Structures are given as structure tokens and as C-alpha cells.
Amino acid sequence: MNEQRNLWVAIASAVVILIGWQFFFAPEPDMQVREAQVREQLDANGTNTPQVSAGGPSVPGGQLAVPTVQREDALAKSPRIAIDTPRIEGSIRLVGGVIDDIQLQDYRETEEPDSPLIHVLNPTGSSDAYFAEFGWVGADKSLNLPNSDTQWTASADTLTPDSPITLSWDNGAGLTFKREIAIDENYLFTVNQSVENNSGGDVTLYPYGLISRKNKPQTAGFYILHEGPLGVIDGTLTEIDYDDLADDGAVEKKTTGGWLGITDKYWLVALAPSSDEELTTRFSHHVAENADKYQTDYLGAARTIANGSEGKAETRLFAGAKEVTLLDTYAEDYGIKNFDLAIDFGWFYFLTKPFFLFLQYLYHLVGNFGVSILVITVIIKAIMFPLANKSYKSMSAMKKLQPQITQMREQFKDDRQRQQQEMMALYKREKINPASGCLPILVQIPVFFALYKVLFVSIEMRHAPFFGWIQDLSAPDPTSLFNLFGLIPWDPPQMLMIGIWPLIMGITMYLQQKLNPAPADPTQAKIMMFLPFIFTFMLASFPAGLVIYWAWNNLLSIAQQRYIMYKMGV
Numbered sequence: 001m002n003e004q005r006n007l008w009v010a011i012a013s014a015v016v017i018l019i020g021w022q023f024f025f026a027p028e029p030d031m032q033v034r035e036a037q038v039r040e041q042l043d044a045n046g047t048n049t050p051q052v053s054a055g056g057p058s059v060p061g062g063q064l065a066v067p068t069v070q071r072e073d074a075l076a077k078s079p080r081i082a083i084d085t086p087r088i089e090g091s092i093r094l095v096g097g098v099i100d101d102i103q104l105q106d107y108r109e110t111e112e113p114d115s116p117l118i119h120v121l122n123p124t125g126s127s128d129a130y131f132a133e134f135g136w137v138g139a140d141k142s143l144n145l146p147n148s149d150t151q152w153t154a155s156a157d158t159l160t161p162d163s164p165i166t167l168s169w170d171n172g173a174g175l176t177f178k179r180e181i182a183i184d185e186n187y188l189f190t191v192n193q194s195v196e197n198n199s200g201g202d203v204t205l206y207p208y209g210l211i212s213r214k215n216k217p218q219t220a221g222f223y224i225l226h227e228g229p230l231g232v233i234d235g236t237l238t239e240i241d242y243d244d245l246a247d248d249g250a251v252e253k254k255t256t257g258g259w260l261g262i263t264d265k266y267w268l269v270a271l272a273p274s275s276d277e278e279l280t281t282r283f284s285h286h287v288a289e290n291a292d293k294y295q296t297d298y299l300g301a302a303r304t305i306a307n308g309s310e311g312k313a314e315t316r317l318f319a320g321a322k323e324v325t326l327l328d329t330y331a332e333d334y335g336i337k338n339f340d341l342a343i344d345f346g347w348f349y350f351l352t353k354p355f356f357l358f359l360q361y362l363y364h365l366v367g368n369f370g371v372s373i374l375v376i377t378v379i380i381k382a383i384m385f386p387l388a389n390k391s392y393k394s395m396s397a398m399k400k401l402q403p404q405i406t407q408m409r410e411q412f413k414d415d416r417q418r419q420q421q422e423m424m425a426l427y428k429r430e431k432i433n434p435a436s437g438c439l440p441i442l443v444q445i446p447v448f449f450a451l452y453k454v455l456f457v458s459i460e461m462r463h464a465p466f467f468g469w470i471q472d473l474s475a476p477d478p479t480s481l482f483n484l485f486g487l488i489p490w491d492p493p494q495m496l497m498i499g500i501w502p503l504i505m506g507i508t509m510y511l512q513q514k515l516n517p518a519p520a521d522p523t524q525a526k527i528m529m530f531l532p533f534i535f536t537f538m539l540a541s542f543p544a545g546l547v548i549y550w551a552w553n554n555l556l557s558i559a560q561q562r563y564i565m566y567k568m569g570v
Contacts, residue, residue, distance in 0.1 A: 057137040059208040059282065059297040060147070074125035075101060081165055082158040087186055088320070092159065093123065093131075096148045097167050097179060099189065100124055100131030102319045107266075111463040111471050120267050120319050124148075129214040132269065132317050134179065134191050136205040137299070143203070144171040152179070161185050174199030187320025188330060193313045197305040204304045207313030209271045210297035211261055216242045220265050225344050225457060229283045229296050231260025231270070232338045240283050242294060250284040259336050260296045261318070266459040268322050268342045273298060273315040275335035321459050324356060344457050348450060355450040356458055363460075369473055370466030373451070373549050380447060381556050388560060397430060448550070455543040466548065470501070473545035477501045498540045501547045506536030508554035515561050 069077075080091035083102070090101040102121035109115045122130045136145055146152075152167040159165045164182035171177070176196040183189050197203050219227045229240045234255040245251070260281050261270025273279060280299045285292060303311035316334060322343050331339035345352040362372035381388070405423060412419035455461050461474040469479055477499025479485045482492045485500060510532040539547055
């Protein structure tokens with residue numbers, strides 16, 4: 001019994017620490033909190049003019065700084081090629097040839113059907129400019145290469161999954177640049193760059209790709225979720241926080257293949273060059289015109305293009321929602337290694353992802369993620385039924401022996417050693433293992449954290465409804481006891497949002513606790529008595545899907561334990 005009580009206290013402490021950290025210490029979401037001191041420019045490449053370092057050419061720093069304007073005005077400043085697919089609408093800027101306008105057709109800001117659609121990329125010149133750029137750099141400064149002012153010529157007016165487009169530009173000195181851009185039915189662009197050399201001599205060029213983002217976006221601000229620059233470099237996941245990149249400076253690594261980009265909680269923009277391409281990757285930050293600029297880029301291997309021949313380079317750009325099965329498909333079809341790591345399943349990836357995949361399989365059968373959570377709970381209960389039965393039998397037997405245990409404590413209250421010896425002898429005679437009551441709790445812990453992570457990071461759970469007032473399983477229960485669940489026209493503060501499902505969870509936890517043997521120690525008894533109240537209060541801010549799971553698991557446990565107690569005559 002001591003082991004069981006200690007385990008409960010440890011679990012309660014861990015959950016309280018986890019929730020308390022998020023509630024009190026996690027940074028509030030913000031729209032670009034500026035540093036106290038404006039930093040000096042960390043990266044010399046502040047324009048789109050190719051820069052040459054001692055080690056050779058380097059990737060430019062994205063588009064030139066321009067005055068900030070509204071999104072619509074920024075879109076109107078340059079001729080554009082429309083992007084029209086079943087899941088994306090947007091455009092490609094012909095000046096500079098950048099992909100900087102992506103709107104997702106399947107996702108909105110809130111669960112309201114008329115709320116604004118999600119914009120993943122935003123045009124140069126807007127306050128939250130976010131775009132992808134491709135091109136060539138060379139060590140020869142005299143070469144006239146395309147830059148941010150280059151006016152490309154397009155082969156068509158609209159890019160669709162069935163109709164790729166080709167951008168062309170002639171530098172007037174024998175080099176003709178072409179960029180074929182294709183897109184699939186989802187979120188993947190394929191960009192094939194080529195250079196035709198008729199300059200009369202050999203030319204050495206390096207292909208590059210970059211993703212540039214102006215200002216730090218609004219983030220969830222939780223330690224357990226990475227948002228910012230990331231990539232799989234040389235087979236290893238690299239994650240860099242916005243603030244660390246600004247404080248510590250650029251990070252440069254070499255790799256063969258891999259991918260890199262910038263992630264939000266649910267959205268990803270990433271570059272994936274050919275899997276056999278030797279790359280120099282870089283994550284960088286600099287300040288321009290009082291605005292932070294974050295960039296991820298790669299520089300490919302040199303192409304020495306003889307006169308009369310052609311140099312080529314291929315890369316892919318993902319700009320969309322981090323859907324698990326879609327990322328897995330791209331990883332398999334195009335050799336984008338560990339592309340699914342863009343979803344922050346965390347340290348327990350080996351448990352969390354299979355849990356999600358099974359949950360998604362059940363969703364395809366029942367059509368509701370909330371019902372899927374109920375079903376998977378029943379399945380887990382069924383798998384663990386023999387173990388739980390053994391545990392509940394032991395706990396019921398201990399409850400049956402509670403009068404004898406109480407008598408022993410009174411009889412040997414001044415001799416703790418004798419008291420423990422007599423109790424152990426009693427357990428041995430009755431063939432009871434006092435630690436077996438811990439087993440159901442131990443089973444519940446990994447499931448709890450796996451479900452929490454799935455609800456928190458997977459876009460499939462975003463705005464997924466259950467029934468009634470629960471229209472988003474990834475968000476807290478929106479009702480509150482303190483306005484009588486909406487009957488009083490008052491919006492309580494967040495700390496008082498104790499909804500219906502958290503109350504159900506607390507009540508079931510209390511009822512389950514009453515079935516267990518009561519702790520003899522008064523201090524432990526008080527802690528156990530307050531646990532349902534503490535969990536109700538703290539878990540009210542957790543995703544509703546997690547609270548529903550816990551309440552349902554408690555109900556199943558109560559039914560199973562009560563039945564065993566009935567059979568044992570307790």
C-alpha cells in the first residue's frame with residue numbers, strides 16, 4: 001500500500017509540475033516581441049546580391065528590404081502566376097521568381113465555417129513576409145545572374161497539378177536561365193532549374209534554395225513543442241529556436257540530401273533537394289530596418305557548365321499542413337528521409353506515432369476522433385484485462401482486510417517495526433501483493449502522455465469535433481461551472497474555466513478512489529482526498545479529448561473493480 005500511495009503522489013506531482021509549468025512559466029503567445037537591444041546584423045548577406053566569402057560563394061539573404069505594405073498591396077506590386085489546385089490557392093511573383101503566396105483551402109483560423117483561411121506564405125513587402133526563393137550563385141562577380149529585380153517570363157498564366165509552368169530569363173551574355181515549377185494535388189512543389197551556356201567559355205555555378213521569414217510569428221510557447229527553424233541534416237533532426245538563432249548566430253552544417261525549413265505548430269515550409277546532392281545548409285538571422293529576419297537555406301555542389309551545354313538542379317518545396325500520412329508518403333516516394341519528424345511527436349516518438357496511426361485507423365471506421373478515443377480505451381482495457389483483474393482482486397482483498405490492518409496499527413502503534421512485520425505476515429497468509437494496485441496506474445501513464453502529445457501536435461485533431469459542445473478535441477472544454485455552463489452571460493477568466501467534462505473526470509476519479517483501501521497515514525489520506533479536486537482544476541486547461549479519455553477510463557475501471565469486489569463479497 002505504501003508503494004501504491006507513493007506512486008499516486010508521484011504521478012500527481014508530475015502532472016501538477018507539467019501543468020504548472022505551462023500555466024505559470026510558459027511564455028505568452030506574442031506577435032514578435034522585439035529584443036531589448038537591436039542587434040547588429042549577424043549575416044552580411046542582407047540583400048539578394050550574391051556574396052563571396054573566403055570559402056566560396058554563399059546563399060544570398062533573400063529579397064531586398066522594401067517598405068511594409070498591406071498584403072493586398074504587396075501582391076499587386078508585381079505581375080504574378082496564379083496557383084490553382086484542389087488544396088492550394090496563391091501565386092508566384094514574376095519579379096524575383098519567388099513563391100510567396102500560399103493559402104490553404106482546407107484549413108481556417110478557427111472552427112467557425114466563415115473564419116479566414118490559413119495563409120502559409122506571405123508576399124515580400126508585407127509585415128509578415130514569408131517566401132521561398134531559388135537560384136544560382138557563382139564565385140565570378142562579373143556574371144550577370146538573376147536576382148530579386150529579375151523580371152521572369154512565364155510560359156502560362158496559371159500553375160495547376162496538370163499544367164507545370166516554366167520561367168525564363170536571358171542575361172544577355174550567353175546564359176539562359178529556366179525554372180520549371182510543378183505542383184501535385186496537395187502541398188508539394190517540384191522546382192527544376194537549368195542554365196544553358198552559350199557564353200563562349202566554361203561557367204561554374206552553385207544552385208541554392210532558401211526560405212525567408214520576416215519577424216517571429218505567434219507561437220504556442222510550450223516547452224514540449226518546437227516551432228522555428230529545423231531540418232534533418234546528415235540523418236539527424238536539428239531544431240533551433242528563434243531566440244537561440246538570434247542570440248547565438250548562424251548555424252552551418254554539411255550534409256548529403258536531407259531537408260530543412262521552418263515549422264509552425266501545424267504548418268511547415270521546407271526545402272528537400274535531391275537525396276544524393278552534397279549540400280551546405282545554414283540557419284541564420286539578421287536585423288534589417290528594425291525587423292528580424294530568419295532564413296534557412298542550402299547551397300548545392302558546383303556545376304561546371306561547358307560552353308554549349310546545360311547545368312541542372314532539382315529541389316522540392318513543401319508548403320502546407322503537417323498531415324502525418326502525407327509526410328510519410330512524400331518521404332517514401334521522394335526519398336525525403338525522416339520527413340515525418342517535422343511533426344513534434346517528442347521523445348516517445350516510438351509510442352506516440354503508432355498510437356496516432358491506430359487512432360486514425362479507428363477514425364476511418366467510426367468517423368469521429370472522440371469516439372475513436374473511447375474505442376481505443378476499451379481496446380487497451382481489454383488487452384490489459386488479466387493484469388487489471390489481478391490488481392483489482394488484490395486491492396479488493398486488501399479492502400476486505402482493512403479492519404484487521406486497522407486493528408494491527410492500533411495494537412502496535414508504538415512499535416512500527418513490529419507493525420510492519422505483522423502486516424507483511426498477514427499479506428503473505430492471504431497471498432496479497434500490496435504493490436499490485438500500482439499496475440493499472442503504470443499502464444495508464446504512457447497512454448495518457450501519448451494521447452496528450454497526439455492531441456497537442458497533430459493537425460488531424462485540430463478542430464475535430466466530438467458531440468454536443470465539444471467542437472474541438474484539441475482545445476479545452478469551453479464550458480464553465482462559474483457561469484453555470486453559459487446560463488449566466490459572463491466570460492470567466494481562464495483559471496475558472498472548469499467545464500463539464502473536467503467535472504465528470506473529477507467525480508469518476510473520486511468514485512474510483514473510494515473503492516480503494518484508504519491510507520492509514522492521515523497526511524497521505526488528505527493528499528488522496530484532494531487529488532480529484534486538484535486534477536479537476538488543473539486538467540480543465542488540457543485538451544478536451546484527453547479529459548474525455550481519462551473520465552471514460554475511470555468509468556471502465558470503476559465497473560471492472562466494482563464487479564470484482566462484488567464477486568469477492570467486499
